[in-house]
Amino acid sequence: MTFDALVIGGSFAGLSAAMQIARGRRRVCVVDAGAPRNRFASASHGFFGQDGEAPLAMIANARAKLLDYPNVRFIQGLAVGAAAEASGGGFSVVLDTGEALRARKLVLACGIVDRLPDGIPGLHERWGRTVLHCPYCHGYEFDGRPLGVLWLGPMSAHQAQLIPEWGPTTLLLNGREAELDGEMRAQLLARGVSLEPAPLAGMEDGGVRLRDGRLIEIAALYLASRTEMASPLAEQLGCEFDAGPFGPVIRTDAFKQTTVAGVYAAGDAARVPHNATFASADGVMAGASVHQALVFGPPV
Numbered sequence: 490m491t492f493d494a495l496v497i498g499g500s501f502a503g504l505s506a507a508m509q510i511a512r513g514r515r516r517v518c519v520v521d522a523g524a525p526r527n528r529f530a531s532a533s534h535g536f537f538g539q540d541g542e543a544p545l546a547m548i549a550n551a552r553a554k555l556l557d558y559p560n561v562r563f564i565q566g567l568a569v570g571a572a573a574e575a576s577g578g579g580f581s582v583v584l585d586t587g588e589a590l591r592a593r594k595l596v597l598a599c600g601i602v603d604r605l606p607d608g609i610p611g612l613h614e615r616w617g618r619t620v621l622h623c624p625y626c627h628g629y630e631f632d633g634r635p636l637g638v639l640w641l642g643p644m645s646a647h648q649a650q651l652i653p654e655w656g657p658t659t660l661l662l663n664g665r666e667a668e669l670d671g672e673m674r675a676q677l678l679a680r681g682v683s684l685e686p687a688p689l690a691g692m693e694d695g696g697v698r699l700r701d702g703r704l705i706e707i708a709a710l711y712l713a714s715r716t717e718m719a720s721p722l723a724e725q726l727g728c729e730f731d732a733g734p735f736g737p738v739i740r741t742d743a744f745k746q747t748t749v750a751g752v753y754a755a756g757d758a759a760r761v762p763h764n765a766t767f768a769s770a771d772g773v774m775a776g777a778s779v780h781q782a783l784v785f786g787p788p789v
């Protein structure tokens with residue numbers, strides 16, 4: 490069977506895309522590996538009407554609503570290969586089980602993964618709780634208590650100037666003070682940011698332990714993590730990428746079509762900035778675009 494559309498990734502972007510395609514009365518299949526980027530957080534914030542809900546519950550609810558449509562198939566699994574069919578007639582996708590699927594259009598909504606800095610014991614396991622990247626998602630909850638920003642490069646200077654909106658802020662330079670230029674230093678001091686040059690020994694529940702033994706008491710540590718594609722499918726298909734501020738971004742047009750005709754991309758993998766609302770809106774655009782391409786495009 491050839492689906493009208495195959496959506497790889499069944500989270501905020503993918504389920505939003507599939508909903509538009511399903512409501513357009515087309516046959517759509519969603520493949521999802523079940524590892525959304527915000528699964529480390531117990532609550533998601535800022536999403537219209539669902540502020541404070543658990544991310545996995547939000548996704549499960551959206552999936553259940555989608556599966557009310559009889560023209561939807563959902564596969565819990567991992568897509569490992571994707572290619573355009575030689576005839577130009579669509580796309581084939583192979584799952585890790587060996588199952589092969591065919592579709593006229595593809596939507597890549599696979600998301601991204603965060604690459605956290607190594608060498609700071611206690612940091613990785615606090616990701617999504619007290620180690621965070623976005624104060625709009627997780628900031629208000631710290632109730633004005635002291636906050637930290639970890640220096641990872643010039644982007645951290647920008648982040649450290651923003652964070653005082655949520656609480657008194659220390660920029661932890663982790664032994665890399667030489668990377669801070671005079672202009673950045675002046676801007677940070679103007680925003681009331683404290684600068685801590687000492688290298689970090691690790692994170693503890695009360696804050697950040699420095700190698701000289703001092704504890705910097707903070708409620709949360711922010712960092713601008715580097716990101717990578719969660720899946721190699723866009724690369725396999727020959728999609729072009731742009732260099733984003735945090736990592737590569739699949740290049741799309743205003744209708745969320747990639748540089749490969751018939752392949753669309755939505756969500757964190759195909760945009761900056763990132764949040765669940767943007768991802769969902771992106772998915773809606775990709776889904777509606779796929780539907781219209783099925784209606785108005787050349788027969789496939």
Ligand SMILES: Cc1cc2nc3c(=O)[nH]c(=O)nc-3n(C[C@H](O)[C@H](O)[C@H](O)COP(=O)(O)OP(=O)(O)OC[C@H]3O[C@@H](n4cnc5c(N)ncnc54)[C@H](O)[C@@H]3O)c2cc1C
Pocket residue numbers: 497498499500501502503520521522523524525526527528529530532533534535536566567568569598599600601603616617618621626627719720722755756757758763764765766768
């Ligand atoms: C710690 C943390 C907390 C966050 N908190 C918030 C918040 O409070 N509010 C907010 O708005 N945003 C928040 N975000 C951002 C939010 O998580 C993302 O913007 C959003 O999840 C992006 O949605 P997406 O659908 O593009 O990708 P994702 O949600 O990452 O979903 C991608 C899906 O595709 C699947 N997948 C990947 N590759 C394959 C494959 N090859 N085959 C099958 N399936 C595949 C994955 O398993 C996953 O289920 C947070 C992010 C982090 C890291």
